[in-house]
Amino acid sequence: MARYRAKKKAEKLIEGDYAAQYNKLWNYCREVKRANLVSNVFMTVTEDGEEQDRFERLYMCLLACKKGFLAGYRPISGLDVEVENKLTSKWFVTELVTDLDIKDEDKWTFMTDKQKGLIQALHKLLPVVEHRMRVQHIYNNFKKQHSGLALNDRIWSLARASYKNLFVALMMALKEFNEGAFKWLVDNTTPQYWVRAYFCTSPKCDILLNNLCESFNSSILEARDRPILGMLETIRLYLMARMETKREWMRKSSGSVCPKILKKLEKVKNAASRCIATYSGDWFYEMRFMYGDRYSVNLASMKCSCRRWELNSIPCSHAMSASALTKEPPKSFVHEFYS
Structure with a gap:
């Protein structure tokens, strides 16, 4: 005392x-x-x-x-x-x-x-x-009635789904796995608030x-x-x-794209190896994924049917695979927000 x-x-x-x-x-x-x-x-x-x-x-x-x-x-x-x-x-x-x-x-x-x-x-x-x-806040309420690692993984898979058909498919799989958990989500949440498939693309942030x-x-x-x-x-x-530290950090960096974004591009390159790109003209490509999924990529408008590219404006693995068939460096397909 x-x-x-x-x-x-x-x-x-x-x-x-x-x-x-x-x-x-x-x-x-x-x-x-x-x-x-x-x-x-x-x-x-x-x-x-x-x-x-x-x-x-x-x-x-x-x-x-x-x-x-x-x-x-x-x-x-x-x-x-x-x-x-x-x-x-x-x-x-x-x-x-x-x-x-x-x-x-x-x-x-x-x-x-x-x-x-x-x-x-x-x-x-x-x-x-x-x-x-915040998805974590939604999950904290969800797990009061529906706990367990399997349901935790499914909730985050639903949140990360980048296009609506994938979200619907995952919801149907959840219904088969645990109908009570499915009903709780339908009754207590709105997908527009927490699911990437419904997010607006203008902020370029997912x-x-x-x-x-x-x-x-x-x-x-x-x-x-x-x-x-x-x-x-x-x-x-x-x-x-903090502002001065960031200024000094950026002064030491070279190139037109921010350093952290370049690191993310390197990670995407590894995932791109699992895609096969076929050119269909006018910067359009059809992407075949090794597990059977197919996507369409438009390098000119910087869009992919998986929507990941539109959501954060960093090329997804499908876009990266398509860009490999061009003479353009991957960083040229990154939005100016990251310059």
Whole structure:
């Protein structure tokens, strides 16, 4: 107990008094806006009958982050806010729409957990955007009634199915294997939210997990243990350092395609060896897979009937096999998003 009190006293000396920092928030917001012109920084308070208003929430969108995103973004974002607070969700999404200048809603995708307030805010403010949900969250609810490794594998196979006929076939196989599990999925889920076969292709991203948020949250765990000013400053400095690290990393790379994408292309090359391509004219190819499946590839429009190429704009194994018959390097078939 004495050690705990000593630790708390030391933290107070280093970080400052938790409550006192809230009184400095207005000055902090003004200073951030002064040092980062045109940044969107503000907070709201609630009146609770006391002499001072009580802090409610704070929103911050730094200009450097916004400019960098808008200069080379893919139209997809992961969101994570308070679970059951509808007012907070609506407030946050409203500010985000303004900062990201979202106009072509049909080209945007947002990924969330199954947070009621956030889902309602998206449906009301952005009714046309694609909304995806984290597959792991769906599976966590599913396994409460239908557990087991075999069903786990089938759920992920369903989620990864890249075209609708494959999804339907896998669902029929699930029905034969476990009709109760099949019925649960039909009654409690909508494929458009979690199955690649139904995903929009405009964001060029086929993620099934909300790693966009989860990786950021894991990076700021230490910051979240600090008083509010310490937390905000730690996050701001983290973002600044991360952007510079990425700039230096890209300066050292050569070529027109990002290094990680080149590594993915190498993996796809191995899978392409199992395909046989037949040219049918005008950049069209018929692909025969060693297990009997057949696909059509159009190198000119960068499309394959398996839809994997359209979903993430990195050539699939079928496209890679077709490109091998041309004189074009595989990286020339990668979308400019990855340049």
